[in-house]
Amino acid sequence: MIFIFLFLLINNLFSLHSDLSLRGSAGLIKHILLFLALVTFFERNSIHRNVFYKIILYTVLAVSIDTLVQYIFGTSITGSIVQDSHGYRLSGPFGTEYVVGAYLSKLLYIGFIAICLNTQKKIYIFLYLIWIVGIIFLTNERSAFYISILSLFGLLVLFRASIRFKFIIICVVISLGFILLMSNPGFKKKYIDHTMHEFGFGEKLHQVNDKKKFKYSSFLDSRYGAHFLTSYEIFKDHYIIGSGIKTFRKVCENKKYKNIKSKYSFARCNTHPHNFYLEILSEFGGVFFISFIIFIGTMLIRLFQKYIKDKNPITVASICLYFVLFWPIQTTGSLFSTFNGVFYFIGLAIIFLSNNMKLLKK
Structure with a gap:
């Protein structure tokens, strides 16, 4: 912990925009205190x-439930209206913020733990998982859905249940996915066609405005690809201690980064790179990045060591939670934002606690 505070001090001293880094450091310290408070309290x-x-x-x-109501009726119970201008993405109770899929995916396995602690009936556990993953699908948030469905299949591998039971669950999930894809052409376009284009299978015409349009067939030519490439170039220029926490939004404007190999280089800037590994790499540099990888890698090793010993469903849920939070090949929110960062530090606290099972016994 002392290392983190010491590095934050150094990072702020050498930041390219110390005012932004100071505010970012305050937010990170707040999240760290939340983590410590949860662990200590429990x-x-x-x-x-x-x-x-x-x-x-x-x-x-x-x-x-609020999100499902919004999908069916166009307006959620909390009054949020579906906007076609955003590709018919759902927001549930979050108004104009399209984060409900990410919200559900990051809290999915904490709810799973609650069910496991209060019932031994596997059918209730998996009905809950299928329900939430299905709602995430409806939100049209590809990253949240893909990471959730992959973690669900991972859970099926690790969870102690009969082969027959697992086979039935897999059949239900595949059948439900097929029905949902066929029910709305927009789902196929979003989840299959768009993804295939980004992996290089075919080209997609992108209209920027009335005068500018281009075809792209690679993820790197997308908006997110431009963010990723820019953050990597920033890291190459500041590889030891980074450009400073929360400085991506300003440093990306440097004209030298206009030459990144992406057709979307003109839109390379955003508040963060949309991948927190690249966010850490570019804003904190290689020293902190390596330390972070060692830390989360150690947590994962301990989780699997515990799983090998007891096959406990709580440990399985923690492994899946770890996967949702720390799988590197996904687009993410900022690790240092108020909304997104909270989930990571709550998740870290849960994973930390799961390595000490006395905290999870009734």
Whole structure:
């Protein structure tokens, strides 16, 4: 912990925009304190642990119902209206912020833990998972859905259940996915056609405005690809301690980064690179990045060591939660933002606690 605060100090001192880095550091410290508070609270008050998980579960279910209502009727219970201008993406209770898929995916397995702690019936556990993953599909958030469905299949591999039960669940998931794809042509366009184009299978015409349009057949030629390439170039220029926390939004404007090999280089800038590994790499540099990889790698090793010993469903859920949070090949929100960062540090606390099973016993 001392290392983090020391590095933040050095990072701020050498930041290209110290005012932004100072605010970013304050936000990161707030998240670290949240992590420490959760771990300390549950270590000393394990009786409240189950209550916390239940609150997360009920919140996830409430948000999923609100999102389904929005999909069916065009307006959610909380009053959010579907906007065609955003590709018919759903927002649930989050108004004009299209983050409901990411929200559900990051809290999915905390709700799973709550169910496991209160029932041994596998059918309830998997009905919950299929329900939430199905709602995530409806949101049209590809990254959130792909990471959720992959983690679900990973859970099926690790979860202690009969082959017959697992086969039935897989058949249900595949059948439901097929029905949803056939029910709305927009889903096929979003989840299959768009993804195939980004992997180089065919070309897609992108209209920027009335005068500018181009074809692209690679992820690197997309908006996210431009962010990724720009962040990597920033890292190459500041490879030891980075450009400074939260400085991507300003440093990306440098004209030298206009030459990145992306047709979307003109839109390379954003508040963050949309991948927190690249965010850490470009804004914190190689020293902190390597330390971070060692830290999360150690957590994963300990999780699998615990799984090998006990095959506990809580450990399985923690492994899946780890996968959702830290799988590197995905677009993500900023690790240092108020909304997105909270989920990572809550998730880290849950994973940390799962390595000490006395905290999870009733």
